[in-house]
Amino acid sequence: MSTKILNVGLIGFGLSGRYFHAPFLAVNPRFRLKKVVERSKNEAQDFDPSIENARSVDELLSDKSIDVVFICTPNDTHFAYAQEALENGKHVVIEKPFANTEAEARQLVELAAQKKLIITGYQNRRWDSDFLTIQKLMADDTMGEIVEFESRYDRYRPVAQTNTWKEQSGDGGGNLYNLGPHLVDQALVLFGPPAAVSAEVKTLREGSLIDDFFAIRLHYPDKSVLVKSSLLVYDNSFRYILHGTKGSYLKTGLDVQEETLRQNVLPDASPWGEEPEDRWGKLSTDAYSGIHKSLPGNYMPFYDNIYDAIVLGKELAVKPEEVLRTTRVIDLAWQSSRERVILAF
Structure with a gap:
């Protein structure tokens, strides 16, 4: 078993970030919730004072220690943020909808494959x-x-x-x-x-x-x-x-x-x-x-599978081809x- 700990960045700390992802990441020893994008609030620090704050997506993505990014923002931003995260060498988990069209979803899946990065949708x-x-x-x-x-x-x-x-x-x-x-x-x-x-x-x-x-x-x-x-x-x-x-x-x-x-x-x-x-x-x-x-x-097996896919090269539970058929x-x-x-x- 690998001893590597994955550093996680959350983009957004609303319902999804605060009540779905943060709790599971906080109690899973294979992850460290390192940084959260909040443009003006500090609610992530109320949840866990050790979490670092980023005031912009660019600030979070410029952190080279971040391994995987969870995108928990309004639906119209998912494609652009995921594309930017992949371009910055981050593995990506996207809240539903994965993308607003099959064409956008396919672009992200193909980009992740080119970059040899993991990308999946949050199908908890x-x-x-x-x-x-x-x-x-x-x-x-x-x-x-x-x-x-x-x-x-x-x-x-x-x-x-x-x-x-x-x-x-x-x-x-x-x-x-x-x-x-x-x-x-x-x-x-x-x-x-x-x-x-x-x-x-x-x-x-x-x-x-x-x-x-x-x-x-x-x-x-x-x-x-x-x-x-x-x-x-x-x-x-x-x-x-x-x-x-x-x-x-x-x-x-x-x-x-x-x-x-x-x-x-x-x-x-x-x-x-x-x-x-x-x-x-x-x-x-x-x-x-x-x-x-x-x-x-x-929902914890979803997170364990993300770790296993990134660190151990195992197959994703929510596979890119499954994400594509849902968007279709x-x-x-x-x-x-x-x-x-x-x-x-």
């Missing part, structure tokens, strides 16, 4: 409790061949929140770019590339400046796959429906890690990522029908919604 939802549970049920053939899969990630925000960049129009704005990458990635992990894509992308809330609803159908010859998200769902507890040739699985409630991290609990706490019983899914088969205990979620689906979803057509993948 692969390590959610519910998704790990679904993968285990499928691996065990508990439900047989899956013939219908529906996944939702809804919220109730009836009034557009004008005080956040996520509710502003512009490049990378809107719900499809915000939550779409997670839902699409999970479906592609389970079922692989589709034959075709069709979608509805809409603005449902009065006064909204963004798309706040999407429904993407991934077309496969042997199953129905639908991923949806809306910001106007009062009862937003529903997450998954799976029907197979041997049974069904229905799931409500979100993985607990985000809410735990927001309570300033670090991910070295024990137990970690265990769902309360009222969030466990319902499994129905000939062998058993009833509540099925969820596996614990844990989102591109096709936009086009399908505009043109009201089904598009070949």
Whole structure:
């Protein structure tokens, strides 16, 4: 096992930087969160006084000791910051969306390959409790061949929140770019590339400046796959429906890690990522029908894999080609919604 410690730079310290990345990096001995870009605030130092401050992206990237950069900024900046980080010889992890178009994503992947650097997207939802549970049920053939899969990630925000960049129009704005990458990635992990894509992308809330609803159908010859998200769902507890040739699985409630991290609990706490019983899914088969205990979620394997890929040359868990296919689906979803057509993948 290597004793090397990777120095990390975070660009941005909002929700993603503060509550997702910083806690996991802080308790993982193979990383040192060395420097954070905050243009005027000092919230990183409130989290950990040993973290250094950078007032600009250029200041952080000029630090030759930084090995890997996590980009946690508004969506319209991801491509430019990632490109600049790669040009400065840094490995790169990009918050979703990885890029706003497949063409931009491909440019970054090709540049990283030229520079012999690691680049990946932050797909932490692969390590959610519910998704790990679904993968285990499928691996065990508990439900047989899956013939219908529906996944939702809804919220109730009836009034557009004008005080956040996520509710502003512009490049990378809107719900499809915000939550779409997670839902699409999970479906592609389970079922692989589709034959075709069709979608509805809409603005449902009065006064909204963004798309706040999407429904993407991934077309496969042997199953129905639908991923949806809306910001106007009062009862937003529903997450998954799976029907197979041997049974069904229905799931409500979100993985607990985000809410735990927001309570300033670090991910070295024990137990970690265990769902309360009222969030466990319902499994129905000939062998058993009833509540099925969820596996614990844990995002730490994502970070361990980043280390192993950079230091030990191991394969990325979230591979560049997987990032590219997710951005392609989102591109096709936009086009399908505009043109009201089904598009070949």
